[in-house]
Every structure is written in C-alpha cells, then in structure tokens.
Amino acid sequence: MQNKKHNLNKIANREALIGVGLVIFNFIWWYGFAYGLGSKDPDEYRIIFGLPDWFFYSCVVGFIVMVVLVIIVVKAFFVEIPFDYEDEEGEAER
Amino acid sequence: MNWAAIIPLFIFLIIIFLVGLYASKFVQSSKSFLDEYFLGDRSLGGFVLAMTMTATYGSASSFIGGPGTAYTQGLGWVLLAMSQVATGYFVLMVLGKKFAIVTRRYKAITMVDFLKERYKSPVVVILSAISIIVFLFSAMAAQWIGGARLIESLTGMSYTTALFIFAASVLVYVTIGGFRAVALTDAIQGSIMFIGTLILLIATIIAGGGISNIIADLHAENPNLISPFGAEGTLTPAYVSSFWILVGVGVVALPQIAVRAMSYKNAKSMHRALIIGTIVVGFIMLNMHLIGVFARPILPGIEIGDKVMPLIALETMPAWLAGIVLAAPMAAIMSTVDSLLILVSSTIIKDVYINYMKPDASHTTVKRMSIGVTGILGVIIFIMALDPPDLIIWLNLFAFGGLEAAFIWPVILGLYWRNGNKYGAIASIIVGVGLYTLSDLLPKLLSIDSTAMDSFFKPFGMHAVVVPVIASFIAYVLVSLLTRKTIPNELKPNF
Numbered sequence: 269m270q271n272k273k274h275n276l277n278k279i280a281n282r283e284a285l286i287g288v289g290l291v292i293f294n295f296i297w298w299y300g301f302a303y304g305l306g307s308k309d310p311d312e313y314r315i316i317f318g319l320p321d322w323f324f325y326s327c328v329v330g331f332i333v334m335v336v337l338v339i340i341v342v343k344a345f346f347v348e349i350p351f352d353y354e355d356e357e358g359e360a361e362r
Numbered sequence: 363m364n365w366a367a368i369i370p371l372f373i374f375l376i377i378i379f380l381v382g383l384y385a386s387k388f389v390q391s392s393k394s395f396l397d398e399y400f401l402g403d404r405s406l407g408g409f410v411l412a413m414t415m416t417a418t419y420g421s422a423s424s425f426i427g428g429p430g431t432a433y434t435q436g437l438g439w440v441l442l443a444m445s446q447v448a449t450g451y452f453v454l455m456v457l458g459k460k461f462a463i464v465t466r467r468y469k470a471i472t473m474v475d476f477l478k479e480r481y482k483s484p485v486v487v488i489l490s491a492i493s494i495i496v497f498l499f500s501a502m503a504a505q506w507i508g509g510a511r512l513i514e515s516l517t518g519m520s521y522t523t524a525l526f527i528f529a530a531s532v533l534v535y536v537t538i539g540g541f542r543a544v545a546l547t548d549a550i551q552g553s554i555m556f557i558g559t560l561i562l563l564i565a566t567i568i569a570g571g572g573i574s575n576i577i578a579d580l581h582a583e584n585p586n587l588i589s590p591f592g593a594e595g596t597l598t599p600a601y602v603s604s605f606w607i608l609v610g611v612g613v614v615a616l617p618q619i620a621v622r623a624m625s626y627k628n629a630k631s632m633h634r635a636l637i638i639g640t641i642v643v644g645f646i647m648l649n650m651h652l653i654g655v656f657a658r659p660i661l662p663g664i665e666i667g668d669k670v671m672p673l674i675a676l677e678t679m680p681a682w683l684a685g686i687v688l689a690a691p692m693a694a695i696m697s698t699v700d701s702l703l704i705l706v707s708s709t710i711i712k713d714v715y716i717n718y719m720k721p722d723a724s725h726t727t728v729k730r731m732s733i734g735v736t737g738i739l740g741v742i743i744f745i746m747a748l749d750p751p752d753l754i755i756w757l758n759l760f761a762f763g764g765l766e767a768a769f770i771w772p773v774i775l776g777l778y779w780r781n782g783n784k785y786g787a788i789a790s791i792i793v794g795v796g797l798y799t800l801s802d803l804l805p806k807l808l809s810i811d812s813t814a815m816d817s818f819f820k821p822f823g824m825h826a827v828v829v830p831v832i833a834s835f836i837a838y839v840l841v842s843l844l845t846r847k848t849i850p851n852e853l854k855p856n857f
Binding site for chain 2: 288315342
C-alpha cells in the first residue's frame with residue numbers, strides 16, 4: 269500500500285509542476301508579444317481584426333493558446349486518482 | 363425610480379433567495395454540520411467549482427473599478443488585467459490533488475485547519491485567524507459599500523435603503539444555506555457575469571461603429587491609449603508584470619480561494635473545473651476591460667471611473683436589457699461578499715471557538731453558533747458600511763496583498779516541502795504582513811524623501827506586494843533550515 273501512496277504523491281507533484289510550467293509559458297508569451305511588438309511608435313502598429321498587433325497576439329491569441337494548452341494538458345497528462353486513499357488502506361489492512 | 367432596471371434586479375434577488383432555501387435543506391439534513399455548512403460536504407462538481415472560483419475572485423474591483431481604469435489608461439490596462447487568466451488554472455493545479463488528499467486526511471474544512479494540522483502550532487493558528495478576520499472583514503465592508511452604491515446609482519434609492527436591500531438579501535441566503543448556497547449562487551452569478559459582459563461588449567462595439575473605428579478614434583485622441591504603456595506612458599513593464607503576483611499566482615494563498623480547492627468531489631470535477639475556469643475567467647476579464655476601453659470614444663469625458671460601466675450600459679442598450687446586464691456587476695459583488703462572509707464565520711467558529719474555547723461543543727451548539735455568528739457578522743458589517751471608518755478603508759487596500767504575503771509560503775511549502783516547519787511559517791507570516799503594511803505606513807509616518815523608500819519597497823517600480831512575497835519566502839526557508847533539528851522526524855509530514 270505504501271507503493272500506491274507513493275504513486276499518488278508522484279502524480280500530484282507532477283501535476284503541480286505542470287501548473288508552474290504553464291504559468292511560466294503564459295507569462296513569456298504575454299510579455300514577449302506585448303512589449304516585443306508594442307514598444308514601437310503606436311503609428312507603426314499593424315492592425316489585425318481591428319486591434320493593434322501586440323494586443324491581438326498577447327491578449328487575444330495568448331488567451332486562446334492557454335485554453336487549448338490547458339485542455340491538452342488535462343486530457344493527456346492529468347490522472348483521475350482517488351482522494352481518500354487512507355480509507356482504502358485501512359480496509360486493506362483490516 | 364428606474365423601474366426598468368429595478369425589475370430584472372429583483373427577479374435576480376428572488377432566484378438567489380430560492381437557491382439559498384434549496385441549499386438550506388442540505389444543512390438541515392446533513393450528518394456532519396460543519397462539513398456541510400462551511401464546505402458543502404466536499405461535493406462540488408466541475409462547473410460549480412469553476413464558477414465559484416471565478417465569481418469569488420471577480421469582485422467589485424474587477425467589475426467596476428477595472429473597466430473604469432481601463433477607460434482612463436487604454437489597452438495597457440487590459441494587458442495588465444489579462445495576468446488574471448493564470449488564476450483559472452494555476453490555483454487548482456498547484457494546490458491540486460495534493461491539497462485535496464492532504465486536507466481530506468486532516469479532515470480540514472478551512473485553510474487554517476490545514477495549517478493547524480500541518481504545523482501543530484497554536485501560534486500559527488492564532489496569527490492566521492487574526493490576519494484573516496482583520497483583512498477579510500475590511501475587504502467585506504468595502505464590497506458592501508460597492509454593492510450599495512451600485513443599487514443606489516441604478517435604482518435611484520437612497521444609500522441606506524440600497525445597503526439594507528443588499529445586506530438583507532446576502533445575509534438571508536448565506537445564513538440559511540451556508541457554503542453550498544454560496545457556491546450554487548456563485549454559479550448563477552458567474553453565468554450572469556459571463557453573458558452580461560458578452561452582451562455589453564457587443565453593444566459597445568456596435569455603438570462605436572466597429573472595432574477598427576474605435577481603435578482609430580482612440581489613436582486619434584491619444585496614441586498612447588493603444589500602446590501597452592498607458593495613457594501617460596506610466597505603466598512600465600516591471601509594474602504591469604508585478605501584477606502576475608498580486609492578481610495572478612498569489613491568488614493561491616487567498617483563504618477564500620484555497621478553501622474551494624478542498625471542496626470538490628473528485629479528480630474528474632477538478633479536471634473539468636480547470637478547463638471551464640480558464641475559459642470563463644479569461645473571457646470575463648478580457649471582455650470586461652475591453653468594454654472600459656471601447657467606451658471612451660462613445661462616451662468621452664467621464665470623470666468618475668466607477669460610473670463607466672453603468673453609463674455605457676444605459677447608453678448602448680434599452681433600459682430593460684441594461685437592467686439585466688447590470689445585474690452582472692451586482693452578481694460579482696454578491697458572489698465575493700457571500701464567500702468572504704462564510705469564510706470569516708468559519709474562521710471564528712472552527713478555528714477559534716472550537717479549537718480553543720470549546721472543543722467539546724455539542725452538535726446543536728455548533729449549529730446555532732455558526733448560523734448566529736454569520737448573522738451577527740453581517741449586521742456588524744452593515745453598521746460599519748453605513749458610515750465606514752477610515753481604518754476599514756485603509757485595511758481594505760491591504761487585504762488581498764497582505765493575505766497573499768502571509769499565506770503563500772506556509773501553504774505551498776507546507777504542502778510540498780517536508781522540512782518546512784512552524785518556526786518558518788511564523789517568520790514568513792510576520793515578515794510578509796509586516797513588510798507589506800510598512801511599505802505604506804513608513805513613508806507616511808516618517809514623511810521623508812520617498813524615493814529612497816520606494817527603491818526599497820518598490821524596486822524597479824514594481825507593485826508593493828513583490829518584496830514582501832520574496833522576503834517571506836526567504837524567511838520561511840532560512841528559519842525552517844535553522845530550526846530543522848528541533849522538529850522530531852515523527853512530527854514531519856509523511857506525504
């Protein structure tokens with residue numbers, strides 16, 4: 269049973285790390301497009317769907333990318349584990 | 363009196379009230395009163411969980427103040443607001459399954475319960491309970507004032523009448539229905555926020571003659587409005603980025619948010635909530651703040667930022683539809699207030715009363731006390747909001763940042779670092795809250811040249827929350843390592 273507990277822990281730790289990875293990626297995307305494209309003179313912004321390019325990529329596309337990434341990560345890497353392993357352990361020992 | 367706006371608002375209040383009644387059935391019949399009343403018996407599904415997280419977090423500031431500032435600052439403020447997309451997935455992923463498993467094992471029903479079992483230290487519990495009660499009480503009072511002002515401006519009633527209606531409706535459903543009523547009404551309120559902002563954004567774009575047109579108008583007025591740097595060029599990348607801590611990742615440490623990360627039924631609910639939450643929070647934040655920016659060419663010259671939302675709704679839509687859409691900010695305020703109310707009540711009952719005053723209190727006493735304290739808290743806040751003391755207003759400014767600085771490391775490192783201990787947690791809470799409060803207090807008290815102060819408390823022009831969060835991390839780790847030997851191995855967590 270110790271083994272199973274160990275596994276659950278590994279899963280939980282990995283998923284938390286994925287969260288940290290996602291937020292770092294999110295920040296880089298957001299920052300890169302906003303200040304990479306946005307630092308020009310406002311007269312030189314390209315307009316995409318009516319919005320300035322930096323805003324379109326950073327905030328609109330950035331948001332959509334994050335939603336897609338979250339969906340992929342959850343469907344592909346997140347494991348459905350039981351939360352009350354203590355009870356199962358107790359029963360097994362009994 | 364503006365009847366077209368009042369009727370949708372009252373229908374909304376009646377629905378909320380019915381949900382409270384429905385939830386109170388669970389409270390009456392539950393086997394474990396505390397679990398049910400303060401945590402909804404850990405039975406939330408994915409949709410309700412996502413909505414209650416978003417709605418609790420999206421408060422008066424994001425719904426009324428946010429669009430108002432976006433109106434003044436332009437797209438740079440929308441960029442800043444988008445740092446909140448992270449809250450949609452980060453909280454649930456980082457606290458995650460570990461928090462769900464550990465809090466179940468500890469049988470914790472509040473965040474303080476978790477800290478108590480993890481650190482086994484009365485000092486940690488008392489410090490946490492005091493921070494929560496002081497900060498969240500003030501935050502709550504400020505939100506009530508916001509709610510009452512909104513009803514006042516929508517309906518033309520007096521402030522006192524508006525406050526009474528607001529207070530009475532929140533109090534009734536929270537007191538009788540507990541956490542389940544809060545979560546279910548949050549789901550309704552979150553949906554209203556989602557749909558309301560969408561309708562209003564579309565109406566605003568149409569009124570402005572299309573997005574291209576609006577952006578061209580903004581550019582003609584002041585090119586900075588469409589840059590990431592704000593109308594006056596004052597929004598520096600360091601300042602804007604530091605909001606990723608204040609309103610992005612730091613949110614994991616807010617007790618009213620963390621408690622939700624222990625309230626869901628199973629892994630499946632959590633997975634669904636991750637996806638729905640990210641979509642909903644990003645959608646609402648983007649639309650809400652864009653409305654503020656787009657309102658500028660349509661209604662130029664609004665002096666008070668808080669009025670941008672109500673005015674643009676009344677300008678672009680027929681009154682009855684405006685009434686429905688303006689139920690959205692109302693919903694945002696209510697859904698924050700109700701969560702804070704039940705949280706402060708749980709802190710008083712579970713963390714203080716049962717822990718230290720009467721551990722053997724009977725089921726009936728606990729039940730009566732819980733409902734009583736929730737009700738009395740509401741009445742006190744009502745009286746405070748009638749004529750808000752300056753102290754409350756001041757404390758409210760620190761509420762969220764202060765709680766984040768206090769709890770982020772005791773919670774996160776407590777969960778993932780075996781060697782973190784009570785001394786580290788105590789040091790972290792004191793350093794975090796202390797530094798954050800001093801960053802405002804010291805320059806005022808000493809009235810000396812503030813540039814030296816600023817470069818210490820706000821290096822590179824970042825928000826004042828950054829330094830306390832970093833300092834409290836160092837305090838936690840250093841003190842935990844220094845005192846490592848004093849904690850016997852069997853007291854360390856074995857997860």
